[in-house]
Amino acid sequence: MMVAICKRYLWNSSDMQDVLQESFISMFNNLNQFDVNKASFKTWSSRITINTCLSFNKRSTKNSSEELILNLHAPYIDPNYIDSMSDEELIGYLEQMPFPYLQIFNLFIIDGFTHQEIAEMLGIKVTLSRKRLARAKEWLQKTITDKNEFCKKYIFKQ
Template sequence: MSNKSNYNITESDLIKGAVAGDRRMQEELYNRFSPKMYAVCLRYANNSNDAQDLLQEGFIKVFRNLHRFRAEGSFEGWMRRVFVNTSIEYFRKKSAQLSSVSEKEENTIEDSDISALDQLAEKDIIAIIQELSPGYRTVFNLYVVEGYSHREIGEMLGISEGTSKSQLARAKSLLQKKISQYLSDTRKSYTR
């Protein structure tokens, strides 16, 4: 991931070359997109090693299916979907089933605001999100970062819409507590 990308090569030429099996173009495609796709993987993974595994698995899928890209949307968006789906598959294999909630429980869950996120650096936010359980983290990422609806998340993960809402609310609540604690600890270290 540390190699520099050659932006003189157009995205279209890069894709054509990679589909044709040109190793230089495949390497360039990897170098150009691996930092962004690693960030996607890191949001879903338990740790950096798992994120690296997801990155490699995702690129294998990208290269196997590159010929299917129809240029009807952005290439980066297409890749992101491959990596999100790879992460969801990982989640399904690694995690126990998310706990279901009743409609009554769903209506009692508060949807907390996370305004403290504005005060944190991206790496701090990612580290705090990684502390969430895989279920909370996955639903949070799919809803907040990727923009899926609760219905779509339910279908992807095999859970009810209410369970998705519950997992998100609980994730936000935990994140709010973790962020408040982090900010409190940070302020204390500056005042010493």
């Protein structure tokens, strides 16, 4: 579980072992703060791992700038198309997603945090969190459409 979280949240997956180690140490050191009445151990340990990943990303991306200039004219995609995608295909799309969008996507869609919680965790405004989620969706729609058009245009025609 923790490995999966690290892989999803880390900017650079080669740091996974370091982050896992930090997460385990944080858990052991703060085990006295764990209250079974408030949350399960799985939830508590997941939260610690996510926080550790986010902190690690902050440190590693401090001096890096990310190109966010995207032509986000996203076409409409039938939601049922998602069901027709294979696991590998879906993972492939998510792995290509720009990291700021993927971070919000992971936190909101997969781990179920609210925008308010995401804003506090990442140190951003709630509106920016909402915007990034919307743009993640647009990016995904556009990427799927572009790939399909590419396939139609160049692969299926052959």
